[in-house]
Amino acid sequence: MSEAISDSPEATVHAFISRTVAEHPVVLFMKGVPDQPRCGFSSLVVQVLDHLGVDFVGVDVLQDEALRQGVKAFSDWPTIPQLYVAGEFIGGSDIVREMFQSGELKPLLVEKGVLAAS
Numbered sequence: 001m002s003e004a005i006s007d008s009p010e011a012t013v014h015a016f017i018s019r020t021v022a023e024h025p026v027v028l029f030m031k032g033v034p035d036q037p038r039c040g041f042s043s044l045v046v047q048v049l050d051h052l053g054v055d056f057v058g059v060d061v062l063q064d065e066a067l068r069q070g071v072k073a074f075s076d077w078p079t080i081p082q083l084y085v086a087g088e089f090i091g092g093s094d095i096v097r098e099m100f101q102s103g104e105l106k107p108l109l110v111e112k113g114v115l116a117a118s
Contacts, residue, residue: 021084024057028081031062052115079092088112
């Protein structure tokens with residue numbers, strides 16, 4: 001890989017996303033922050049995670065357009081928010097809501113070791 005490519009904004013954003021997902025068990029790339037979501041879809045995922053008692057890191061994609069576009073390219077998923085658990089992309093708000101309502105989300109979080117079994 002050439003130096004020019006590795007120093008590109010896309011490579012920098014990709015590295016930031018990779019590092020963030022690797023360093024934190026649960027990451028939500030969202031519009032706004034957990035205490036103040038700036039869209040209903042982000043708010044919904046925050047509410048689900050809070051309801052389940054999940055510790056997570058929220059990353060505000062509205063602070064940087066390169067990050068906002070980069071996270072979509074990173075996951076090959078066109079919408080935000082995006083939830084990662086133990087390094088694995090889970091999905092956006094519709095998938096999180098469906099998994100929560102069907103009872104699939106909590107066991108997944110327990111299996112991944114980010115939520116205590118109850």
